[in-house]
Amino acid sequence: MSVVALSRTVEPLLSVQHLTIGIPSSGGGHATLVRDVSFEVGPGVRYGLVGESGSGKSMTLKAIAGLLPRGVEVLEGEIHFDGDDVLTMSPHERRRIMGPRMAMIFQEPMTALNPTTRVGKQIAEGPRRHLGLSKADAQELAVDMIRRTGIPDPARRARAYPHELSGGLRQRIMIAMALSCKPALVLCDEPTTALDVTVQDQVLRLLAQLCDDMGSALTFVTHDLAVVSQTCSRLSVMYAGRIMEEGNVREVYEAPQHPYTEALFQSAPDFDDPGRRLAPIPGLPPSLTDPPPGCPFAPRCQYAIESCSTGSKPLVEVRHRHLSACDLADQIFGGTR
């Protein structure tokens, strides 16, 4: 409890305010992929962004990392990292923080690893450039990082090329590379989705442990409710480009405050509650080019009333540090504001 109270007074490490991301098009019908998203991540906090495919998780993360695809732009909002305005940074300033202060881990490490360079050398590149280590010291650090990821025989593995490693080992190498300069923030996009369940378990534990050791905060994107529960302490649930609910993981799982979150849990098989009937969510997410007015979940929501389909639905605090974008949250879930 004291940690939670404290973190409000500490400056957030990452602050995303009213972020809106879209594809501007001269022809009128422009698509809004992420709409008015705001959240903060404190130093050392592991924060999850969870939602189904297309909900805008990856775009949000890419905007933070400055890696939005061509044609996709931040239309509104601000992103501050460690007090600096990320969106107005020059490419040069960005390169100075990407790596040493902020690092990214992707689902498929092959997209980030250079196939023709030995993995040890790739890990050493960051510390050489950003920490000013000598070649030998950087190489030593690289081997030490590989050792810390639990890979046996790290000195030999440092000489391997990426294709010589299994998917699980490559993801460990990615983690070693991302954490080699002790970044304040690690961004992960579905880092274990391509891995088998026993390897996923290893990698999640490793990631959590290394981030704790290095004091790094984590912003973790995943579609998997259980993975987020295992890894993060706080999360946002995204739907159709918006945050529907934000809170501490335990509280959101025990007492969701948005009908979408509740429906998502009811549709997912829970390993510890196998007898429960799964309730699919009828219908489909709304179009991003022509979203319905009001709450984007209203057309599929079992509680929806007329007023749900009008006006804007801001994220408001319905319990202590627990926010919901549903007007009816108090009535439905008996929130104690």
Place this chain on the structure above:
Amino acid sequence: MSAAEQPAAVLEVREVTKRYGHGRRDTLRALDGVDLTLHRGEILALVGESGSGKSTLAKILAGSTSQTSGQVLCDGVEITARRHSTARRRIQMVFQDPYSSLNPRMTVRSALSEVLRVHRVVPREQIAEELSRLMSLVGLDDSALDAYPSQFSGGQRQRIAIARALAVRPDILIADEPVSALDVSVQATILDLFESLRSELGLSVLFIAHNLAVVQHLADRIAVMYLGRIAEVAQTDTLFASPEHPYTQALIASVPRMRPRDLEQPPALDGEPPSPIHLPTGCRFNPRCAYAQPTCLIDEPALERVAEGHSVACWFAGQLQQAPTKQSEEFA
């Protein structure tokens, strides 16, 4: 199931092996002596890490590739990849990616009508009626018949792929990761569909998946595969309540849970499966097994019955201290 009412086997896999590659040293043993029985009217799940041979077995059962050795029996009669058209019709496949069985340039109506005509499933004049029947079986509206595959969502497209498989009136469905690409809110509807096909049409289903929470929910029995062999097979409840194989125990302990657990604990299992080109001698799980004894490094354990309907391929089945399977209780 009591011994008196032994369930009938519709598909039996006996000692099936599948090798890829030619050179003697580079042979990849995708399947290395698989024994498995699918009972009539059941949903049998096949789980295991990627590369364990699940899809290879599915392809052999569906007749799209042939085994290197061993037998597949359908209702007691041996079938091969070059099977009679009635055997081919009886066993149909559903894939993870529904596009792989749907022609993007054909409407659902023309694609399904073609299947019905080619296989002479119903007389020409009954085709329209049969199309409606198929749509209602998979929970789609007749209006879906006039759309193209690209016009559907992922879940609807999987329904159409299932309708296509059902068009030839199979009694066995081999489903290879049919819900793995779907969002969880949609996945539930497809799981319901499999359940209703089993209960309403009496289909026997081999359901391949890697998500244990999904198969725990759906399957009657579960077979766990490791590196080309069955490690354990049991009724679903038994498998989760008292897993006997160390690999099954580790698999269960690795499932991410909705309730938070302690990440400081070491993972249930270290390492990754070795390559099926260089299999270890003895038990193929021994390099990762916490219980391995000298015997395990020399001799391979066979899949042996430990109780009614429960078989395990481990020298120490029944003698191992059981790993905690419900870690969340610590937090209760």
